[in-house]
Amino acid sequence: MLLSGGARDMKRVLLSLAWLITAAVVLFTAYAGYVLLSYRRIPDNQMLGVSGSAAGTLETGAAYALVSWNVGFGAYSSDYSFFMDGGEHARALSKDAVLENTAAAARRLQALDPDFALLQEVDWDSDRSYHVDQRALFEGALPNRSSVYAVNYDSAYLFYPPSEPIGRSRAGILTLSRARIAGAVRRSLPVETGFSKFLDLDRCYSVSRIPVAGGRELCLYNLHLSAYTSDGAIATEQLRMLLSDMAAEAGRGNYALAAGDFNKDLLGDSSKVFGVSGAEFPWAQPFPEELLPGGIALIAPQGAPSCRNADMAYVPGETFVLTIDGFLASENVEVLSAEVLDEGFAHSDHNPVRLSFRLLA
DSSP, rough: OOOOHHHHEEEEHHHHHHHHHHHHHHHHHHHHHHHHHHHHOOOOEEEEEEEOOOOOBBBOOOOEEEEEOGGGGGGTTOOOOOOTTSSBBSSOHHHHHHHHHHHHHHHHHHOOOSEEEEEEEEESSSTOOOOOOHHHHHHHHSSSSEEEEEEEEEEBOOOSSSTTBOOOOEEEEEEEEOOOOOEEEEEOOOOOOOOTHHHOOOOEEEEEEEETTOOOOEEEEEEEEEEEOOOOOHHHHHHHHHHHHHHHHHHHHHHHHHHEESSBBSOOOOHHHHHOTTTTOOOOOOOOOOOTTEEEEOOOOOSSSSEEETSSSSOTSSSOOEEEEEEEEEETEEEEEEEOOOTTTTSSSSEEEEEEEEOOO
C-alpha cells in the first residue's frame, strides 16, 4: 500500500524524533556514567607537601596574628549572586573579575601581613574561575613563608545548572606560615552518600604542624565545612571528628588552633545581632556548642558579619548577613582578640577574620 506524501513526511518526522530521543538518552546515560565512574574521594590521612622558605620555631609568650578568609574562588564582587544561594551565577562573571578579586584580596593580606594566613575556596584549575591559579597568586603575595595546599575537591565536569554549568572544579584550602611547617596532613571529612555528594563534593580539613620552642607543636587546622547538606547529621559528624582530633592533640600537650569557614552561625542568631532576618535561609544553623569537649573553646569574632548570603547583590541593611568564620582553640592558647575585618564584601562573600593569640608555657 502506497503512502501519501503527507504520510511519508510524517513518518520521516517521527523517525527523526525517535533518533533524537535515542541520541539524547545515550548521551545522558554516557554522561551519568562518566560522573559516577569519575567520582572519588581523596583518601584520608593524605600527607601534604610543604613548600616555601620559612624557617624557625614559635616561642611561648609571644603574640602572633592569624587571618582566615574564604576568598570565594575570586568570583564574589559585591554585585555577584550564586545559584546555590538562590542567586544567578555558577561561575565567576569573567576571568578579569577573578583576577581583580584575587589581586585585591592578595593586596589586603599583604597589608595585614599576618604570621599565619588560612584561606579557603582557593582554585587552581577550575572552569568556574577560568583556570586562574589562585594558589600561586596568594603564595606570591606572601613570600618567605611555608605553604601547604590541600585539595578540597577535584570534581568531574558538572553540567549543572544547565543555564551556566559549573564545569570541572579543582579547589582547596591554603595555609601560609611565617614559621616553618614541619609536616602536614589532609583529613577527609564525612560527606553525604546520596546525590548531594555531586553538588557539595568532597570536604576536608588540613593539619599543619609547626614546631614550638621546648619541643611541643602548634597544630594548625584549616577548615571548610559543608553548607548544602540535606542531612544535618553530616555537619554534626564533621564537627565531632574535628573536635576529637583537636582534643587528642591538646591531650598530648600540643597547641590546637582551628580557623576557617564553619558554615554554622557562630553567634547563635546573627539575625538579632545584625538586624536582617535569615528565616528563609536555613543553611546556617547555630553552632552546637554542646559538642565542644573540655579544653576546646569556640571563639566567634566580633565587630561585623563575616559572610553575606549570595542570593542577591550585597545591599547593606537588606542582604542577610551572619558570622560563620571563626576559631577553635585549646586552653593552652591564650586569645588576645578576635575580630571581623569589615571589607564590605567587596571582593568575596566573606570578610576576613583576624585572631591575635599567645601560646602559654
